[in-house]
Structure formats: structure tokens, C-alpha cells
Amino acid sequence: MTSLSKALWRNGAAIVVLLAGIxxxxxxxxxxxxPPPQGVAPPPxxxxxxxxxxPGAVAPSxxxxxxxxxxxxxxxGPRWVWQPGYWAWNGYQYVWAPGHYVRPPHRHAIWIAxxxxxxxxxxxxxxxxxx
Numbered sequence: 001m002t003s004l005s006k007a008l009w010r011n012g013a014a015i016v017v018l019l020a021g022i023x024x025x026x027x028x029x030x031x032x033x034x035p036p037p038q039g040v041a042p043p044p045x046x047x048x049x050x051x052x053x054x055p056g057a058v059a060p061s062x063x064x065x066x067x068x069x070x071x072x073x074x075x076x077g078p079r080w081v082w083q084p085g086y087w088a089w090n091g092y093q094y095v096w097a098p099g100h101y102v103r104p105p106h107r108h109a110i111w112i113a114x115x116x117x118x119x120x121x122x123x124x125x126x127x128x129x130x131x
Contacts (some may be wrong), residue, residue: 059122060089070099079104081111083128105130 064087072082085099104111114128 059119059124060094061122063118063123064089064094064116068096072099075101079107081109083111084113086114086125086128087116089123089125 067085067087070085075082080101081104083099083102086097087094088097089095102111109130112129112131115126116123117126
């Protein structure tokens, strides 16, 4: 394994850990708190949690590297769709987020891959979506 592939492997593992942390932070954990005393209003709850930082949270000023050749393994079953990997921005540098298979939300769904777009203040990530 070359030093470049080791670095990409470490960065890929860092992305997985980062995404797991974001998912855990957004999870609702039931808390056994007693109700407020009679006549006291409960503390206000925010209407929606703050958005999780995405790959384009801080706009990079440099273009992402060229996409590497990605070996696509056979699908785990029928109707699985490959979502290709992409370069994610971690606030300092681009890191590779490898592709993976997912099940589409409905039979005729088509995955439209995300991409980086140049804007006047830097590069922004346009996320992929189902079409």
C-alpha cells in the first residue's frame, strides 16, 4: 500500500467516524426528566435542530482534485444503486468519501450524483438526490 493510498484510507475512516458522530449528535435520546413544577412553564424547545455541517460548510477556494478511478463491486442484490464517491471538504483539505450501494426510495428512482460548483466566493458542494 502506497503512502497516498494509506492517507486516503485514513481520511476515509475519518469521514466514517465524522458521519457517525453527526448521526449520533442528531439522535434523540430519551431523558427521564421530571415535569416542571405546577405553574412554571417548561423551558423553550427549538423548532428544529441546527443543520449538520455538510461537505461544503466552509467554501474551499481551490477546485477539488480529479475523481479517482473507483472500483465498483457487484451489487449486494437486485435493485441496489451505486452512489459514487466524492471529494468532501473537511475545512482544511479535500478528503475522499468512497462510494457505496443503497436501495432507491421507489422503483423508478434515479440517483443524480452530487458535484462541486464554482461560485464567486469559492467552491460549493451541490448534494446528490433522487430524481
